[in-house]
Amino acid sequence: MEQSRMDKLSAGGIDVQEALDRLMGNEKLLQRLLEKLLSDENFEGLKAAFAAEDQEKAFACSHTLKGVFGNLSAKALFALFSRQVELLRAGSLQEARELMQEAEPLYQRLLEAIRAYEEGV
Numbered sequence: 705m706e707q708s709r710m711d712k713l714s715a716g717g718i719d720v721q722e723a724l725d726r727l728m729g730n731e732k733l734l735q736r737l738l739e740k741l742l743s744d745e746n747f748e749g750l751k752a753a754f755a756a757e758d759q760e761k762a763f764a765c766s767h768t769l770k771g772v773f774g775n776l777s778a779k780a781l782f783a784l785f786s787r788q789v790e791l792l793r794a795g796s797l798q799e800a801r802e803l804m805q806e807a808e809p810l811y812q813r814l815l816e817a818i819r820a821y822e823e824g825v
């Protein structure tokens with residue numbers, strides 16, 4: 705992968721080399737995962753679950769996002785959603801909801817970086 709494209713993803717919070725190592729150097733797989741995230745509905749589902757006070761749905765969405773961010777080596781989001789999953793597991797819906805204030809800008813920055821990366825394809 706060319707450095708300028710790696711830099712775009714890095715600006716979004718992805719450790720590109722770690723992600724590629726995890727995917728055994730398969731850039732096409734990384735690209736598919738990035739594309740899939742752009743259409744993923746779990747973040748919006750999580751916000752809706754918090755609005756509805758639906759702890760079960762919030763846990764499912766948060767847990768899925770944690771896995772996605774782990775696979776992409778989006779370390780800050782992975783750490784944040786790891787905390788959120790644990791809070792939800794412990795029944796702390798309000799504390800878990802409060803993490804969304806921190807998650808939203810990081811998530812939007814990641815999506816913008818993926819879009820910038822996609823433009824260079």
